[in-house]
Amino acid sequence: MTGIVGLFQEFVNLMDPAILLVLFSATLLGVIIGALPGLSATMGIALLTGLTYKFPIEYTFAILMGVYVGAIYGGSMSAILLNIPGTASAAATALEGNPLAKKGMAETAIKVTRAASIVGTFIGVVALATIAPPLAKVALMFTSPEYFMLALFGVLICGSIVTMDIPLKGWIGGVIGLLIAMIGMDKIDGASRFDFGLVELMGGISMVPAMIGFYAIPEVIKAFAKSSDDIEIGKAKDVVKQNIPIWGTVFKNIRLVVQSALIGLGIGSLPGVGEDVAAWVGYDAAKKTSKHPEKFGTGSLEGAIAPEVSNNSAIGGAMIPMLTLAVPGSPPAAVLLGALMIHNVRPGPMIMRDNPGFINYIAALLFLAVLALWIAGILLAKPMSMILKVPTVYLMPIVSVLSIVGAFAISNNPFDIIIALVFGVLGYLLDKMKYSPAPIVLGIILGPMIDENFRRALMVSKGDPSIFFTQPISLFFFVIICLTIFKNLSSSSKKSKKINLSE
């Protein structure tokens, strides 16, 4: 009961015209960022975290949450109009959205995916507001062995799911991230590691500059490396006049909506596995459970609804472990975690004591962002085909300037610019070799947690490793870790057997 009162209280607090205007503009900006190929939700949040560092905290999070929600939806617009998903999370939407546009139903497709995104985000908000506060209390029972197992599980699961070809690459990425995380003073003995005699490295790698490096700079390099070709951009207008009720279509498929939302929530709350995977799984499940699976791939509205509900409900899902355990559920949530820390909000089990209203505040912001998304979506539907014509030649210089300014602004430290650039080049090379940045970034974030809690757990038990297997929560995660490794090893050995047979 107090939860609902608290949530209502936060709504009242947010009813400030300035905050609402900021939230609305941020959502609008988010939709554009999401729609423009090459600009992703994660990149948008990473850049804005740096740029909004000096703003009062209530504006900062209105901006970041608005961009998050807007960008996850915005990707579907370019998926429909261009057949290029603006963000990775809209890749599944492109499979159905673009055929619909080719059939002359672009406007209907945009409206239906918008409605699906709104419903998805809303379900995510409800889950966040109801699950997170009690979960934070359970999280108080987490001690060092539990944190170690959870963080290790996070890096492994993210590595095995998010990878572009084989799970091993995701795990290698995770290990690279863990190694990067070891740079600087350790938290147990205060010894400086891998600092190469540089005073600047003694404090460790700053999180936000590293993320700007991994998510923004590779896109700039890619834009220079690739020759631009003319793309055909459809107009967001129905050629075929058909009267399809938008909300009716969404609510007619209520079973599909609920199924996709649950998938989105579940996958969103897995550490580091975010909106893009949620969208694929949601799409796949929709295809398998549909009465008309043959229509999938040719412009099925069901197929357009499912991934959009999943990826938007994954936002709420990703925020739950981020706020209660300080383990981000998705790459954008990982950047948000960094943003929270530099604004001195410490997510984790103590959040209900340190910042009692914060979970409700984020839930309320997300809810208002849903409303903002509704309006922003309507406003941007028509001009979007114009916006998408902006060539990358103009776009990428802006991104590069924002990257440098964003990396510098957080601690006014020129060394952070070098960090962003070095990780940018590294990110580009790894991207060329088909390594996903998500497990690397998660490794950087969870690395100190793994290192510190592993060693402290052994200090508590005075060197006895059984402490990891004798506490129920820790044992539970250990079993899941074993299952994850076993499943991936067996499936990849099957794959290689298949390849051998076909040869």
Next chain:
Amino acid sequence: MKKGLFLLLLTTLALTGCGGETEKVKAEYPERSINAIVPFGAGGGTDVWGRAIMDGMATELGVNIIVSNVTGGSAGSTGISRVWNAPHDGYTLACTSETPLTIPVMTAITQTSNDWIYFIAAGSPGVLMVNKNAEYTTMDEIMAQLKKEPQSISIAGTVGGLWFAQAKLFDTYGDMPFNWLPYDGSGAALKGAVSQEADCVVASAGEAKDFMRSGDLIPLAVMELEAWHMPTVGNIPSVTEYLPQLAEYLPLNQFLGFKVPADTDPEIVAKLEEAFQATMDSYAIEIFANEQLATIYNLTGEEAKKYATQLESNLCWILSDMGTTTFSPDERGISR
């Protein structure tokens, strides 16, 4: 286009010309806004105190003071060296706590307290606390148990700096061999003690006040030479009542304030001192200190210097004896 460019060039020239002119005339300090650099993150003790002091001083001096956080390095060394490398003209101040006193023994930077002029505002005392559900909840029981069975009781703390030195005093000089459990920051250490992963914890009273008030943590002793009365909790005895031998390593106090390089023009230092004193006498600071459970020290000039040098010596030597420093205090001219 060309006209615009020409205009821009002209404006720039004009501006730089004017700038050069005014610099020649020695103006009354302060003639422009002042930068204050906080070497730690926003929201921490150094930051909130730095901002509160600078807010008051800006009013006194009649100029803006822009507070920015420059984090990184060890013990705040990035921010502190930024101030040292800026001109020593009173326009760049360093907000500080006691932690940067360990920079000379932790990093390759050689400036010690002799190279700075300190303005010390306040500090919150350190308290040894125990979880209410622990097996032994009084100082005497804990001391007896540790004597009987070393390492059977654990103590949570942070790595490096003041709270580390305080927690390690028991082990090193107090004949209380605790099992040491380090955490990343005082907040995490307190959480470790509240969730009973650790039995005891040492942290500042300001940070631990909610847990002591809710009864989750029982205060055992204050790390000061005298007993301390904590509002709404009551009297907390001095640690020296149980362990008189620790007296020679105290005071090991937290302090918050700011500093400027020692070779700053004495006239400027005098101006800063005046503004600082006026700020410390204000009602706003008194209320702020009460909220933060801090004791006001209000030290400047020789007094502040003596205080900082004494604390620097205690802190650096204790850390050095524990083997956690990179350089010996001797090397840096810090006497024992």
